[in-house]
Amino acid sequence: MKRSSLELSRRHFLQASVSLALVSGCSSTFSSAKQPVMIDTITVSAPFSMPPIKIPNFTAAPVFNIKEFGAKPESKESNDRAIAAAISTAHSNGGGIVFIPEGSWQVGPIHFKSFVNLHIAEGAILHFSGDPKDYLPAVKTTWEGMECYNYSPLIYAYECVEIAITGKGLLTTQMDIWTIWGKRPKPHMEALASLYHQAAKGIPVEDRVMTYEGANLRPHFIQFNRCQNVLIEDINIENSPFWVLHPFLCRDVVIRRVNVKAHGHNNDGIDPEMTQNMLIEDSIFDQGDDALAVKSGRNQDAWRINVPTKNLVMRNCRIKQGHQLLAVGSELSGGVENVLVENCQFDDGTQYSGTGNLMFIKTNERRGGYVKNIYMRNVKAHNIGGAPLAVETDVLYQWRNLVPTYEKRLTPIEGLYLENIEVKTAKHLCKIEAQDEMPVKNVELKNVKVEQLLGENVIEKNVQNLVVS
Incomplete structure (x- = not known):
C-alpha cells in the first residue's frame, strides 16, 4: 500500500x-x-x-x-x-x-x-x-x-x-x-x-x-x-x-x-500524550520513574487542545525497575481511554517509597478530563511497594503550594479491569481513594493474586461497583 x-x-x-x-x-x-x-x-x-x-x-x-x-x-x-x-x-x-x-x-x-x-x-x-x-x-x-x-x-x-x-x-x-x-x-x-x-x-x-x-x-x-x-x-x-x-x-x-x-529525574520510559493508535511491544525498561506514563495535557492547555489519548496497547514488555508499570496522569486533562497492558513482567517496584504499583491512576481537582476503559491482564511482578491497582485523586506534588487552583474540575474515572495478575509481595491488593463528589465506578479485579500482603488487603474510599473475584 x-x-x-x-x-x-x-x-x-x-x-x-x-x-x-x-x-x-x-x-x-x-x-x-x-x-x-x-x-x-x-x-x-x-x-x-x-x-x-x-x-x-x-x-x-x-x-x-x-x-x-x-x-x-x-x-x-x-x-x-x-x-x-x-x-x-x-x-x-x-x-x-x-x-x-x-x-x-x-x-x-x-x-x-x-x-x-x-x-x-x-x-x-x-x-x-x-x-x-x-x-x-x-x-x-x-x-x-x-x-x-x-x-x-x-x-x-x-x-x-x-x-x-x-x-x-x-x-x-x-x-x-x-x-x-x-x-x-x-x-x-x-x-x-x-x-x-x-x-x-x-x-x-x-x-x-x-x-x-x-x-x-x-x-x-x-x-x-x-x-x-x-x-x-x-x-x-x-x-x-x-x-x-x-x-x-x-x-x-x-x-x-x-x-x-x-x-535520572523524571526519566519515564514512554509518555504518550494526546496520542492515538499506538503499540508498544517486546521492549525492556529500566527507569528512574514510570515505565509507561500515559498523559493528555495539563488543565487549561489541554482543555484548549481537547484531544484525548486513546487506543494504546503495551504488550510483551519487561520492566526491570520503575515507579509504576502503568501510570495514567496526573496530566490527563484531555482524557484517557482504551488502554491495554498485557503479558508483561515487572521485576522491582520497591525502590521508591509509596510507589511501585502495576496500574496507578492519579489526578487532582485541577485536571478535569476523564479516564475510562483501562485494562491490564496476564502480568507478573516480583516485589512492588504499592498495589496491583491504585487510584489517588489528590495528587499535586510540589504544585500544591506553588500555584493556585484557577478552576476546579474533577476527573470521572470508570472502567478499570485487572485479570490474571500474579505478585509475590505487595502492600495492598487494591487501594482506591476518590472524592466524595466523584466516585470511581466499575472496577473489577479477576484472579489477581498477591502471595504476601504487607498491609490492608483492600482500601476503598468512594468507589461504586468494585468486584474482586
Whole structure:
C-alpha cells in the first residue's frame, strides 16, 4: 500500500481538533513515480475497538551514509552538518534512510523531516551533547503537559509524517548539567509557576519562552510533536535529561524491541500524550520513574487542545525497575481511554517509597478530563511497594503550594479491569481513594493474586461497583 499524501495527514489531524501550520521541511508532496517509502498496516487485538496502525516501511528506500556528507567521529560540528544534510537529501528524494555507521559520534540535536528513517547501526553510538546552549534556538515543545518554547529535544520532529528511528545502536547523553538542573532549585520552581500561570491565562504559546537563565527546563530525549506514522525499533537508550520517549499529539505510532535504561529525574520510559493508535511491544525498561506514563495535557492547555489519548496497547514488555508499570496522569486533562497492558513482567517496584504499583491512576481537582476503559491482564511482578491497582485523586506534588487552583474540575474515572495478575509481595491488593463528589465506578479485579500482603488487603474510599473475584 502506498503512503498517503501529506494533505491526508493534515485532514487526519484536523479531525482530531488539531490545527496544523505546515512547517518547512516537514511538508512536501511528491509525484506518484517517486515513492521510496511504503506503508505497513498492523492489526492489534484489544478489548476495545482498535483501529489498524499504519507505519512506514523503508525497505525500498535509498541509504544515505553520513560519512558521505562529511561526518567525522571526533567532530560534533561536522557530524551535525552531515546528519542535517543527509536528512534533507533523504527528504528531498521523497524518502530515505540516514545511516549512522559503526563508531562513536559526537552530536547535537537532530531535527527530523518527513519520510526519513534515522538508522543507528549496531556498534554505533550517538553521544548527544550535555551543553544546553547546543539545544538553542528554542523550539515549540512541552513541559509536563503545558506547551512552550524550550530547549530542543535531543531528537525532535514537528508535524512530520512517515518517520522512523531504527537500528541496534546506542543513543546516550552526558548527564552532568542535566543532573544539576534536575535538583529543581528555587529559580526553576519559579519558572514552572510562571509557565503554569501563562497557560492558565491563555497566553499564546509563542510568548511562553522558557530558555531564560535559571529556568532550567530539561529537554526530552526524543519528542515527536504532531506527527503521524511513526516507528521506533530496536534501538538502545541510556540516560536522559527528562522524559525519554514522548509522542505528543501523534497518530499511528509503533515502538518495539527498544531497550531503555535511564535513572535520572523524571526519566519515564514512554509518555504518550494526546496520542492515538499506538503499540508498544517486546521492549525492556529500566527507569528512574514510570515505565509507561500515559498523559493528555495539563488543565487549561489541554482543555484548549481537547484531544484525548486513546487506543494504546503495551504488550510483551519487561520492566526491570520503575515507579509504576502503568501510570495514567496526573496530566490527563484531555482524557484517557482504551488502554491495554498485557503479558508483561515487572521485576522491582520497591525502590521508591509509596510507589511501585502495576496500574496507578492519579489526578487532582485541577485536571478535569476523564479516564475510562483501562485494562491490564496476564502480568507478573516480583516485589512492588504499592498495589496491583491504585487510584489517588489528590495528587499535586510540589504544585500544591506553588500555584493556585484557577478552576476546579474533577476527573470521572470508570472502567478499570485487572485479570490474571500474579505478585509475590505487595502492600495492598487494591487501594482506591476518590472524592466524595466523584466516585470511581466499575472496577473489577479477576484472579489477581498477591502471595504476601504487607498491609490492608483492600482500601476503598468512594468507589461504586468494585468486584474482586
